[in-house]
Amino acid sequence: MLRLTILLAAAISTTSCASRIELPGSVLPPEQEAAAVEGMGAPEPWRSVDATTGQIADAEGLIQLAEDFPDSASVRLRLLGNAYRDDRPDDVLQHWYWLMDRNYSLGHQTVVQLSAYLASKGEQYTEGVGDDLRIAHEATLDLLRESSELITAVPETIRLPEAVLRNESNGRTLVTSIVSRGLFVQDGGANWREIAIADAGSLAGIALDEPRGLIWIGSGVVDQTPNPETAFRGIIALDRITLEERRRVPAPDGVSISDIAVGPDGTVYGSDPVGGGVYMAALGDNAMQTFIAPGTFRSPQGIAVRPDNTALYISDYRYGLAQVMIRSRVAYRMRAAEPMLLDGVDGLWLRGNELIAVQNGLDPQRVTAFELGQGIGVIASQRTLEYGNPDWKETLGGAIAGNSLYYIGSGQWAVYEGGGVFIEGSVVEPAQIRRLQLVETPPE
Structure with missing residues (x-):
């Protein structure tokens, strides 16, 4: 990475x-009415960067x-x-x-x-x-807020876990891995086991397509990928219950998919943070197509799809947030109605009328909820959900389940170099999986 x-x-x-490489969620609740913000003016086109x-x-x-x-x-x-x-x-x-x-x-x-x-x-x-x-x-x-709680940990034998998907109803936890090049599952607190995926690459983004009963995973190649010549590049679908492979869709040559999101019509979107492009696969497609060619974004990361299927929200790690209209594929810069920071966003999810963002590119790291305003590309306000948690090392991928965000709070990227070689003298610790409640509850 x-x-x-x-x-x-x-x-x-x-x-x-x-x-950065990260993951957005995909199960979107109904839209809420956006906040009215005066004086924001017309939408502003996104400046292309490379x-x-x-x-x-x-x-x-x-x-x-x-x-x-x-x-x-x-x-x-x-x-x-x-x-x-x-x-x-x-x-x-x-x-x-x-x-x-x-x-x-x-x-x-x-x-x-x-x-x-x-x-x-x-x-x-x-x-x-x-x-x-x-x-x-x-x-x-x-x-400073230590809002989240530790729910489980990923053992050191699973090398470089990147993203987590949680099923609250049965306690099943799925984790993708970059260096181990695999998907691992923990059923209700039991030991971790690997799910066999032939020729899996470095697995990163993971998202649930609930209507079709599928779990989608982004597979690609980064610097830390061992034996990259054997790695599949594209997206892989597993049965939500049995975890058996149901489908795989290759990406264009040289493209590595990491963050993914699923639209309400079943279209899967994936970002390539190294190459700079955004790609898509509609139902029935045999190969991913270019949605936004490299040259618009420098490092696209998290993706969230509007439930009305009109637009994507995409984070560019260095420069900020964009709203991309699906039909025209025109990108607009997200504009803030008050002073705030919109860059450094790794994971990005849409919940109701808020974009939930893991900002691990800021110091201190934080998890922020950005309230959408009326019109294209407007952020009305923000609220800090978690900030500078001392238990964090590097906040990584997750997904929203119910009223909670599940994410990895102790990334291990710093202990591996090219080819997944362990850096001598480094210390590997179990990776924390944390739960952050997104809805404020009144005190008892």
Whole structure:
């Protein structure tokens, strides 16, 4: 897996690009009325991005990028890094405050580095900054939420678990694996067992197609895939009850499907976060077709389908959220009615009128509910569901079941390198599967 790590140290030294691999859910409840938001204006087209966009390093180009993606912490960090390199203390302070206002933490080492830099430019750049940092830190502490609960753990023998699907009625838990290249099941708290899938690749996204009784899984190749030449690339359907294979649909040559979602008509959508494309397979298709060609998104991740089958919501890990109309395939940038961060989104699910997002590309990591507003591409508000849980290592894939989000809270990507080789000296721990309640309940 390529990982996009949003760290200021990297932004100051160089501009890098990677990606996350994750999973959206697929069982969608009925639509709810969207919130009315005044003054949002007409929908705004999504600016196409690719690998060359990540190489923009001049101030003018980055300023334009920030105008095109005004809710991206990644772009703002690049602006901050540019201002630091070009010795523009006014801009450094401005971008720093922008991030603080959105509860983004730069980390201790970076704060020390920037504080020393500003102090060397005169006290007009340090007066009040210490108090503001203290206030921002206290605000962050107020946001800290350990809302989820641990329900089970994946043993270390299952290497690099990526996503989880949970059946609340019988306690069955399914987990996909990148390095073990398999699907594993735990029935009602029993031991884990592997489900045989011939030529399975690195399995990532998993989604339920409840009307047709199928479980869909994305299969592909990433850097950590052992023996990639033997891996099937595409999507695989299993019987929901027996877990026997029912269908598989290959992706175009060189495409690796990770995140997936199922529309109400049974169409399966999948993203390729490395290649940048989004693909689809309708009922009866023998091969996946291109839905959005590479070049529109840099690293598409989570996907959610509207229950009226008119649009997809897609996360681009570096730049933010998009709404793509299914009929025209035109992409619009999601616009926030209040200050918030829309990038760093790995998993994405639609529940009622809220997009539930796992934002593991922000610091601290968080799970956020974005309330949709009326019109195309409008986010009316947000609520923080979980923030900076100290039990987290890396929040990964999951799915919504009932009123809860089930997800992996302790990713293991950092302990494997190319070909799935274990990095010497690393420590592998059982991967946590956590449950986060999405509906607030009144105290007893």
